[in-house]
Amino acid sequence: MPEGHSVHRIARQFSVNFVGHRVAVSSPQGRFAADATRIDGHVMTDAKAVGKQMFLEFDNGLWLRVHLGLYGAWDFAGDISIDPTIASANGRMGQTNQRGTDLDPILDSPILDAAGENSLHSIGAPRRTRLRMAESEKVEAEITSFPPEPIGQVRVRLLTDTAVADLRGPTACEVLDPAQVDAVIAKLGPDPQVDDGPEAEERFVSIVRRKPTSIALLLMDQSVVSGIGNVYRAELLFRARQNPHTPGKKVPEDTVRALWRDWVHLLRIGVETGQMMTMDDLDDESYRKAMASRDDRHWVYKREGLPCRVCGTNIVMEELGGRKLYWCPVDQA
Structure with missing residues (x-):
């Protein structure tokens, strides 16, 4: 199951690539079709995470709440870019409190995860790519056309002119009003x-x-x-x-x-x-x-x-x- 750091990183990905953009919302799988119509065509205005839950706000005052649970994952594709609040001048992931840089201290290059979870590098400079974000992050393939066809049972597709996010297998996925969002957050610890x-x-x-x-x-x-x-x-x-x-x-x-x-x-x-x-x-x-x-x-x-x-x-x-x-x-x- 994705832990808190993963969900915050996913929220940052939405902040950079979707907030401020008009979003086409659909449900290729069909299970979210009714709720999708409530936020389809609206501008995303905020993206935030609290613990393992993420909340996406739209300009009609409604929010999309997602809890990935054990099997959920987001697939991003298109011109995916890094969160500028943690980017260094060369576009790589920036400082941590534990170490001055995420680069190899000798080779001055990204340190790759042997299992392919190259999370230090995967959300790098803007490019046409497919990126999966759940418990780990993996660049799966470059894409040749945009938007790519949905793969598998996509519960929700969020699409802008330059980026797409597909959600599969979440534990929770629902549209809420502000009071309902506040009620969910009130039950969560700090x-x-x-x-x-x-x-x-x-x-x-x-x-x-x-x-x-x-x-x-x-x-x-x-x-x-x-x-x-x-x-x-x-x-x-x-x-x-x-x-x-x-x-x-x-x-x-x-x-x-x-x-x-x-x-x-x-x-x-x-x-x-x-x-x-x-x-x-x-x-x-x-x-x-x-x-x-x-x-x-x-x-x-x-x-x-x-x-x-x-x-x-x-x-x-x-x-x-x-x-x-x-x-x-x-x-x-």
């Missing part, structure tokens, strides 16, 4: 990309500190904190050396605050690079390896049976709340 100030931190701390639920489950509860999924959950808890089964109300307050501040830090890196990079203070060679391969990017996630990078104990994987939890039984005891 999102550091929306508000990383003291009030958001206090809200998170106060909720966690009064709950008997395990901290591992609380971090995945979108009403407690927005955007954290399975990867970030495992990595945040390891970085805090926190036992995942400890009830929230028994986690020390300074640890809860540290979890929030680390989420602010990691989410910012994820939004700016497209990678869930959770290892800090890497030398140049280790950084290149981590950006090129998910296997070298995380402390515990998907490392069950492998030795802990700190103590050497085998990482444990267990089922918790229907999801896989990865943790070190020694460093997180």
